[in-house]
Amino acid sequence: MTKNNILWLIGISIISLILFLFFRLYRLNEIPVFVDEAIYVRWSQVMRSEPTLRFLPLQDGKQPLFMWTTIPFLKLTSDPLIAGRLLSVVAGLGSLIGVGVLAYVLFAEVYIALFSSFLYAIIPFTMFFDRMALADSLLAMFGIWSLIFAIKFVKTLQIEYAMYLGFAIGGGLLTKSPASVYYVWVIVTALFFLDFKKLKLTTLARLLWGLFLALVISQAMYNVLRLGVGFQMIGTRNGDYVYTVKEVLSHPTVPLIENLQKTGNWLFLLLTPTVLLLGVLGYLNSQTRRSYLFLILVSLLPLLFQAAIARVYTSRYILYTTLPLIPIAGLGLHWLFSRKGLLIKASIIIFISVPLIITFVYLLKPTAAPMSFDMRSGYLEEWTAGYGQKEIATYILNEEANGNKVVVFTEGFFGTLPDGLQIYTEGHKNITIVGSDPHNTEIPSGLLNTSKDNLRFYIINASRNKLPASEMAKLELIKEYPKSARLDGTHESLLFFRLK
Numbered sequence: 031m032t033k034n035n036i037l038w039l040i041g042i043s044i045i046s047l048i049l050f051l052f053f054r055l056y057r058l059n060e061i062p063v064f065v066d067e068a069i070y071v072r073w074s075q076v077m078r079s080e081p082t083l084r085f086l087p088l089q090d091g092k093q094p095l096f097m098w099t100t101i102p103f104l105k106l107t108s109d110p111l112i113a114g115r116l117l118s119v120v121a122g123l124g125s126l127i128g129v130g131v132l133a134y135v136l137f138a139e140v141y142i143a144l145f146s147s148f149l150y151a152i153i154p155f156t157m158f159f160d161r162m163a164l165a166d167s168l169l170a171m172f173g174i175w176s177l178i179f180a181i182k183f184v185k186t187l188q189i190e191y192a193m194y195l196g197f198a199i200g201g202g203l204l205t206k207s208p209a210s211v212y213y214v215w216v217i218v219t220a221l222f223f224l225d226f227k228k229l230k231l232t233t234l235a236r237l238l239w240g241l242f243l244a245l246v247i248s249q250a251m252y253n254v255l256r257l258g259v260g261f262q263m264i265g266t267r268n269g270d271y272v273y274t275v276k277e278v279l280s281h282p283t284v285p286l287i288e289n290l291q292k293t294g295n296w297l298f299l300l301l302t303p304t305v306l307l308l309g310v311l312g313y314l315n316s317q318t319r320r321s322y323l324f325l326i327l328v329s330l331l332p333l334l335f336q337a338a339i340a341r342v343y344t345s346r347y348i349l350y351t352t353l354p355l356i357p358i359a360g361l362g363l364h365w366l367f368s369r370k371g372l373l374i375k376a377s378i379i380i381f382i383s384v385p386l387i388i389t390f391v392y393l394l395k396p397t398a399a400p401m402s403f404d405m406r407s408g409y410l411e412e413w414t415a416g417y418g419q420k421e422i423a424t425y426i427l428n429e430e431a432n433g434n435k436v437v438v439f440t441e442g443f444f445g446t447l448p449d450g451l452q453i454y455t456e457g458h459k460n461i462t463i464v465g466s467d468p469h470n471t472e473i474p475s476g477l478l479n480t481s482k483d484n485l486r487f488y489i490i491n492a493s494r495n496k497l498p499a500s501e502m503a504k505l506e507l508i509k510e511y512p513k514s515a516r517l518d519g520t521h522e523s524l525l526f527f528r529l530k
Contacts, residue, residue, distance in 0.1 A: 085258020
């Protein structure tokens with residue numbers, strides 16, 4: 031390798047890392063707390079303060095690994111939301127490295143590996159969810175490494191790779207249920223990379239032993255959850271998100287067609303058109319077509335499966351399935367990079383500029399970014415978006431600092447309210463935050479009956495405010511916090527009241 035090549039490799043590596051850190055860490059709190067973020071961070075706080083509740087998420091059918099690993103980050107910063115989001119940044123860094131390693135394992139070319147990591151750093155899809163305190167980035171990281179270890183084991187039959195594979199799948203299973211797909215990835219890997227013509231009995235025995243070992247390790251890790259109360263809720267809650275086999279067979283095109291349309295929209299907007307086109311160009315390298323088709327298949331299988339069974343379908347649910355597409359885009363970028371001609375070289379700038387520009391918009395002004403409907407409504411526009419909650423928490427904390435006892439009732443028992451306030455007021459004994467019916471037609475009796483020695487507040491989203499004029503007369507509006515405008519020009523608002 032020439033000195034010039036080494037300088038290129040070092041330069042690409044440094045640029046990728048700088049862009050990754052900049053896009054993930056700059057203005058990390060730009061988007062307000064999202065409903066699931068509030069829940070996950072609140073669980074982490076509770077589990078940190080009370081060790082006997084370390085399996086608390088099981089009560090809602092959620093695996094707790096993301097919450098467990100958030101706990102150490104709560105010690106690093108006073109902002110609990112930033113703590114949860116930092117975990118996703120770290121998981122994203124693991125995926126950045128993993129995407130590069132996967133590309134190198136499959137294509138044996140350092141440039142393709144570095145180009146793949148570079149694209150991971152600048153794609154809006156990965157950038158957005160690496161900045162959210164959600165389990166999806168962690169799930170994607172375990173997915174990409176399970177794929178790496180599966181390939182390494184099938185190609186080498188070294189048992190240590192089977193053990194690493196078991197740990198990677200086990201980590202995924204402790205994060206979210208879709209990690210079960212990683213078992214399918216292992217089967218596909220074996221079908222693609224095992225040389226059946228040279229397969230001997232001893233080789234087959236070693237393969238089966240390694241796969242069995244990976245299964246045992248991953249299932250042993252997952253079954254740790256049986257130590258907690260509510261393990262059965264995982265299966266129950268999974269049923270809320272997917273159709274049964276019987277239901278799918280009774281209406282095979284519903285929701286398949288609609289969900290596939292959504293999937294295409296997400297790939298176009300979040301991977302961006304030029305990165306998808308780079309993936310197409312990757313096929314032009316005839317020496318790597320087997321690996322190319324392998325990556326297409328491991329991405330396509332879970333995408334089709336989820337589209338066929340999903341009751342609830344949002345863009346973050348497919349994040350882990352899209353990471354195998356990034357190395358084929360890196361392959362296409364390498365194909366362009368290795369061509370001669372000024373026009374081709376200039377086209378590289380265009381291919382890279384599109385995701386870079388869109389990601390900059392996501393970073394600096396997310397309300398102007400080309401988001402899908404589920405992202406815009408969920409993270410920016412509706413009750414799930416936590417605009418105003420940190421500001422209200424600051425107001426309440428200031429009142430407590432002045433020697434007052436504070437009681438706050440919120441609409442909703444679970445989610446953005448009240449969890450979005452509780453994460454910021456954790457440990458303050460003179461502040462009590464209580465959830466209430468989100469469809470109240472009167473002020474909660476618990477708030478009215480609270481001692482007048484306390485400062486009493488009520489918080490509700492404007493769209494859920496069904497209080498009649500007689501009840502509203504008992505409240506004084508302190509401030510209204512508008513959320514991002516919808517496409518029709520209307521907007522939701524968070525209303526912060528004091529009880530007169």
